[in-house]
Amino acid sequence: MTKLVTDVVCPFCGTLCDDLEVVLSDDGKKIVDVNNACAIGAMKFLHSQAEDRLTRPRMRQEDGSWKEASYDEAIEYTAQMLAKAKKPLMYGWSSTNCEAQGVGSEVGELVGAQMDNTATVCHGSTLIAVQDVGVPGCTLGEVKNRADVVVFWGCNPAHAHPRHMSRYSIFPRGFFTAKGHRGRTVVVVDPRPTDTASIANLHLQVEQGRDYELLSALRVAIRGNPLPDVVAGIPKETIIEVAEKMKNARFGVIFFGMGVTHSLSKNHNIDIAIQVTRDLNEYTKFAIMPMRGHYNVTGSGQVWGWQFGYPFCVDLSRGIARYNPGESSSNDLLVRGEVDAVFVLGSDPGAHFPFNSVKKMNDLPCVVVDPHITPSTVVADLHVPVAFVGVEVGGCAYRMDNVPIETHKVVDAPDGMLTDEEFLEGVLKRVKELKGV
Amino acid sequence: MNTVVLTISKQPELYLETENITPDVFAGKSAEEIAALNVYEGNLTHTLGEYFTVAGGAGDTAADTRIEVKGDLTRVKWIGAKMTTGEVVIEGDSDMYTGAFMEGGKLLAKGNVGHFAGLGMKGGDLHVTGNAGNYLGAAYRGDWRGMMSGVLRVDGNAGSDIGTFMRGGEIIVGGDVDVHVGTHQEGGKIVVKGNGKSKIGGQMVKGDIYIFGSIDVMMPGFAYRENVDLEVDGVKATFEHYIGDLGERHGKSKGETIYGHLYKKL
Ligand code: SF4
Numbered sequence: 001m002t003k004l005v006t007d008v009v010c011p012f013c014g015t016l017c018d019d020l021e022v023v024l025s026d027d028g029k030k031i032v033d034v035n036n037a038c039a040i041g042a043m044k045f046l047h048s049q050a051e052d053r054l055t056r057p058r059m060r061q062e063d064g065s066w067k068e069a070s071y072d073e074a075i076e077y078t079a080q081m082l083a084k085a086k087k088p089l090m091y092g093w094s095s096t097n098c099e100a101q102g103v104g105s106e107v108g109e110l111v112g113a114q115m116d117n118t119a120t121v122c123h124g125s126t127l128i129a130v131q132d133v134g135v136p137g138c139t140l141g142e143v144k145n146r147a148d149v150v151v152f153w154g155c156n157p158a159h160a161h162p163r164h165m166s167r168y169s170i171f172p173r174g175f176f177t178a179k180g181h182r183g184r185t186v187v188v189v190d191p192r193p194t195d196t197a198s199i200a201n202l203h204l205q206v207e208q209g210r211d212y213e214l215l216s217a218l219r220v221a222i223r224g225n226p227l228p229d230v231v232a233g234i235p236k237e238t239i240i241e242v243a244e245k246m247k248n249a250r251f252g253v254i255f256f257g258m259g260v261t262h263s264l265s266k267n268h269n270i271d272i273a274i275q276v277t278r279d280l281n282e283y284t285k286f287a288i289m290p291m292r293g294h295y296n297v298t299g300s301g302q303v304w305g306w307q308f309g310y311p312f313c314v315d316l317s318r319g320i321a322r323y324n325p326g327e328s329s330s331n332d333l334l335v336r337g338e339v340d341a342v343f344v345l346g347s348d349p350g351a352h353f354p355f356n357s358v359k360k361m362n363d364l365p366c367v368v369v370d371p372h373i374t375p376s377t378v379v380a381d382l383h384v385p386v387a388f389v390g391v392e393v394g395g396c397a398y399r400m401d402n403v404p405i406e407t408h409k410v411v412d413a414p415d416g417m418l419t420d421e422e423f424l425e426g427v428l429k430r431v432k433e434l435k436g437v
Numbered sequence: 438m439n440t441v442v443l444t445i446s447k448q449p450e451l452y453l454e455t456e457n458i459t460p461d462v463f464a465g466k467s468a469e470e471i472a473a474l475n476v477y478e479g480n481l482t483h484t485l486g487e488y489f490t491v492a493g494g495a496g497d498t499a500a501d502t503r504i505e506v507k508g509d510l511t512r513v514k515w516i517g518a519k520m521t522t523g524e525v526v527i528e529g530d531s532d533m534y535t536g537a538f539m540e541g542g543k544l545l546a547k548g549n550v551g552h553f554a555g556l557g558m559k560g561g562d563l564h565v566t567g568n569a570g571n572y573l574g575a576a577y578r579g580d581w582r583g584m585m586s587g588v589l590r591v592d593g594n595a596g597s598d599i600g601t602f603m604r605g606g607e608i609i610v611g612g613d614v615d616v617h618v619g620t621h622q623e624g625g626k627i628v629v630k631g632n633g634k635s636k637i638g639g640q641m642v643k644g645d646i647y648i649f650g651s652i653d654v655m656m657p658g659f660a661y662r663e664n665v666d667l668e669v670d671g672v673k674a675t676f677e678h679y680i681g682d683l684g685e686r687h688g689k690s691k692g693e694t695i696y697g698h699l700y701k702k703l
Contacts, residue, residue, distance in 0.1 A: 087451055087479030112480030131579040132621075210654070212636055217657040219684030226683070231657045265636060268620060272640060275685075317480045318454075324578055326552055326571065327533060338451055340479070 003028055009407040010041040011095070011390025014292030014400035015140075015161045015168075017041065022410050031391075031411055038162035045391055045410070047372070054373065054385040055414045066383075071418050071426070074367075074384045078343065079430035081365045082111040085341035087317050091330050092347030092369075094118040094294035097395025097407065100420035101296075101303040104345065107428050108316055110435055114339060115314040116330045117300040118293065118347045124325055125261045126290045127301065127311045129270035136277050138253065138287035139401045140167075145174030146285075149249035151187045153273065154211065154259020155291045158195035164291070169255065170199070176250070185245055189214070190259060202242065207233035209264035215272040218243050222279045246276075247283040257291040292400035294347070295390070299398035334360040342366040345420060346389075350375030369423060386420050387413035395421070438503050438524070439496035441471060443489040445508035449478045452532065453488060456515040460502035460523025460542060463495040471495065499523045499542075506531075514551070517544040520561065533570075536563040538577075539587065552596065558606065560587040571596035571615070574608045584608065584625060600627045603644065609670055619646050622697060628670050641682045641697030649674075649702045658682035659699055667700065676700035 008020040021035040022045060031049050034042040057074035058066040069077075082088050090113040093101050108115045119127055129135075143150070150169050157164040165171060173180040188200040189211070197203040206214050210232035217231040221243035227236040246252055254277060260269040273288060280286035292298050301311030308314045308321035315321070315328040326332060330349070333339045334357040342361050350358050351374060362379035369384040370377060377383040387393050392413035398404050413419070418426070441463055454477040463471055471494075472486030485491070489506075496502040503524040506516055510531040517525040521540040530548040537556040544563045546554075552570035555563045557577045569591045575598050576583035583602030594612035601617065604624040613631035620636065622644040632650030639656050647669050659681035666675050680696035687694050 085479070086481050128578060132581070212639060213654065213657055216639055216682065216684045220658045223684060225658070226660065228655075228657050264616065268617060268636065268639065275640065318477060319480075324553070336452075340451060 001026060002032060005408075005410055007408070008410055009390060009397070009405055010037055010044070011295045011388075011397065011407055012041045012044045013161050013295055014298060015164045016295055016397060016399040016405050017163050017167060018405055024411065029411060040162065044388075048388040048391045048411075053371070053414070054383070055417055057382060057384045060381045069382070071384075071416075071423065074382055075423065075426040075430055077382050078367045078384075078427050079434060081341050081367060082107065082113070082343060082427070083431050083434040085111065085113075085339075085365075087112070087114060087333075087339045088341040088343060089114045089116065089330060089333055089339040090343045090345075091116050091120075091349060092118065092345045093300040094297035094346050096300075096346035096389050096420045097296060097393070097397060098299045098303050098404075099395045100345070100389070100424055101300050102307075103421055103424040103428055105303060105307045107424060107431055108314075110428070110431050110437065112317040112319065113343075114328055114330075114333055115304060115308070115312075115316060116328070116333075117304075117312050118297050118352070119301060119312040120325070120330045121262070121352055122258060122293050122297065123261055123290045124312050124329070125267035126256075126270045128267040128325060129274060132267070133271050133274050133278075135274055136281060136287055137289060137401065139403055140169075140289075140399065142251070142287070143253050143289075144168045144172045144177070146176050146251035147249075147253045148177065148183055149185045149187070149246060149252035151189065151246070151252070151254040152196055152200070153189045153254055153256040154261070154263070154269075155255055155257025156190070156194040156196045156259075157255070157291065158199075160257065160293070161291055164255075165196075165199075169253075185249075187242060187245070202238075202245075204234050204238065204242070211260050211263065211269045212265040212272060214239070215269065215276055218246075218276050219272070219279055222247065222276070222283075246280055246286065249280075249284050249286065252280065252284065252286040254286070254288040255291050256288070258293075261290070289401060296346075296397035298400055298402060299396065299404070300346075302398050302402070302404075331357045340364060343369075344376055344380075345369040345424075348374040348376045350377070350379055369420060384423060385417070386423055387417050389420060392417075393419045393421075438501055440493045440503045440505060441468070441495050442492040442505045442507065443485070444492075445488060445506075445510060445513070446490050447488050448509065449488065449512055451479050452512045452514055453478055454514050455485070456518045456534075457485065458504060458506060458516050458525070459518065459520040460495070460499040460504060460525065461519070461521055463504060464499040464502050464523070465497055466495050468492065468494055496523075511551075517563075520544065530567065535565075536561075539563060541587075549593070555584065555587075555589045555608075557582070558584045558587050558589060560585070560606075562587065563589045565591045565593070567591075568593035568612070569595040569599075569610075571598050572601065573599040573610075574603060574606070575600060576602035581621070583621075594631065600625070603627065613650065618648075619644065619697075622646070630670070630672075638681055638697055638699050640685050641699075642685055642687060643695055643697055645698045645700065647676065647700045647702070652701060655679075656682060658684040664703065665700070669700070675703045677703060 003024040023033040188197040214232040277288040310323035313328040368380040390407040533551040535550040549567035574584040597615035635654035659679040679699040
């Protein structure tokens with residue numbers, strides 16, 4: 001008889017769906033099937049079952065080939081590398097639990113590291129804007145139960161957060177939203193005709209790189225001031241129509257993604273989108289929310305927020321926490337030659353960073369902790385495979401609306417494998433010995 | 438005025454943080470004492486003397502102290518940061534935070550400076566003869582009080598985000614600038630003698646921006662008023678006068694709404 005595990009949390013994207021069911025083999029050791037998840041979420045569980053999965057660390061040899069190593073050797077190598085470095089970069093921290101992020105922060109503090117997470121190439125600009133002007137937010141539950149106007153700006157949940165629309169933002173029937181999608185007005189702002197745009201009531205095909213102007217025009221329209229005939233490729237009548245729709249919402253929300261966080265204007269796009277939201281609160285209730293990518297990138301910002309006071313780009317080199325994206329951001333550090341060692345956990349910069357940065361990772365001593373073989377492990381000197389967090393070990397994660405959710409262990413990791421947290425505990429112990437603390 | 442001459446003698450492997458290179462810190466110190474001051478490379482603390490030769494000596498007071506820094510300083514940050522008086526002359530290119538949080542005195546950078554030069558400047562005179570990077574005279578992250586006072590002059594070009602959250606003082610750029618000029622500006626004056634791009638004066642509440650060259654795309658919240666004849670930084674010309682940002686909140690003074698002003702040279 002197969003076993004069914006219910007209420008499983010999906011450790012893939014920031015939607016952090018908590019209604020998955022996992023079908024286990026008779027002995028409870030293998031995952032056979034995953035119900036309720038979207039295709040990418042299901043694959044995360046099924047990937048952990050791969051027959052050819054790495055179960056022990058491997059160290060790069062002189063000739064470039066790999067040699068298996070023990071976890072003790074891996075801990076020793078990592079601790080030595082971090083303790084010797086003048087300015088090590090410790091990057092990633094998004095596909096892991098808050099417990100591991102906590103231990104990693106302790107290591108970072110001891111070695112005077114540059115701590116940075118995937119926000120640096122994702123919603124970091126959002127965090128800068130929030131620090132500049134604050135943020136009127138809400139939970140996804142409120143969106144489900146109250147929102148009748150939903151704006152997706154520079155994001156495409158149909159592909160990046162597949163169940164977002166069915167669980168929270170467009171289709172579900174909630175307490176005050178009994179008509180489901182028929183009661184909601186959906187506006188998509190995107191230069192491309194995306195799948196999300198195809199189900200919108202209104203699609204504004206903004207000119208590439210002119211989101212800042214369009215958001216500014218919305219503010220002008222909300223205030224009833226005169227506008228030029230066309231802004232960012234959108235006629236002023238449409239801008240005024242959207243402004244009126246937003247003002248007349250019972251409860252509205254703007255979701256935004258990397259189409260605005262990493263196009264021209266970056267943090268200023270988010271800053272002004274927050275100001276639009278704030279302006280609308282003079283008329284109705286409006287909130288704004290970033291579509292966070294990795295399932296626990298939000299948690300890493302939370303952990304560092306309470307540890308160091310800053311959610312990413314934390315510079316611990318001088319014994320106090322400093323912060324200045326543009327200087328202490330991973331790609332600037334790598335490209336400018338500001339760091340002398342790289343430690344990666346819970347992310348794949350090899351796949352996401354510009355080539356110049358990855359080249360630097362290749363040149364520097366580099367440790368990558370990841371259950372998978374990835375483009376990052378290709379440039380690593382030491383690859384430490386670990387248990388899948390959220391599948392083989394539980395732990396705390398923060399959803400994109402900053403709600404903490406406890407993820408569950410579903411199956412055991414292969415014999416003798418360490419979790420992120422256990423590996424980091426080992427490194428922390430050894431770094432303490434090396435530093436004499 | 439007494440002069441201290443620092444010449445870089447060894448390049449750091451990474452970058453040096455040298456916020457101690459100011460007349461305020463050097464005042465009353467001999468060459469040996471100055472050489473014993475701290476500089477930082479990553480998590481290591483070194484002495485200034487390990488990286489620079491020190492000649493001359495400081496005056497008794499900061500106001501009486503002039504510092505000349507020479508050599509390849511492209512891996513040196515924070516020169517002249519937080520200085521309140523005296524003089525610093527940089528002979529060559531320097532890296533980030535040159536003259537950041539400066540409160541007074543004179544800083545002359547004969548070359549290019551990196552990003553964040555004159556960040557959160559409160560006073561004094563910062564003159565860059567080459568180009569500047571991004572965030573020239575901008576606010577430090579999260580601070581809503583950017584440049585408050587003083588004069589920041591760049592003869593060459595500057596990058597993006599100049600004068601963000603600026604509240605007072607003057608920024609004059611001789612050449613071109615990148616996007617975002619005077620975003621959230623709440624006072625002060627920005628003069629760009631070359632071309633601007635776009636996002637000029639976005640979210641501006643108060644203050645003045647003068648653009649001598651072109652503007653690729655105007656912000657939608659700026660409304661044309663009239664043509665005016667002005668003398669700006671020694672140049673007499675006719676300018677188109679716009680007010681804005683009309684999407685932003687604006688206070689009133691004596692019953693009149695106060696706007697930001699954007700002047701575009703004809
Ligand atoms: S939407 Fe995201 S959290 Fe939900 S099942 Fe898909 S990948 Fe997992």
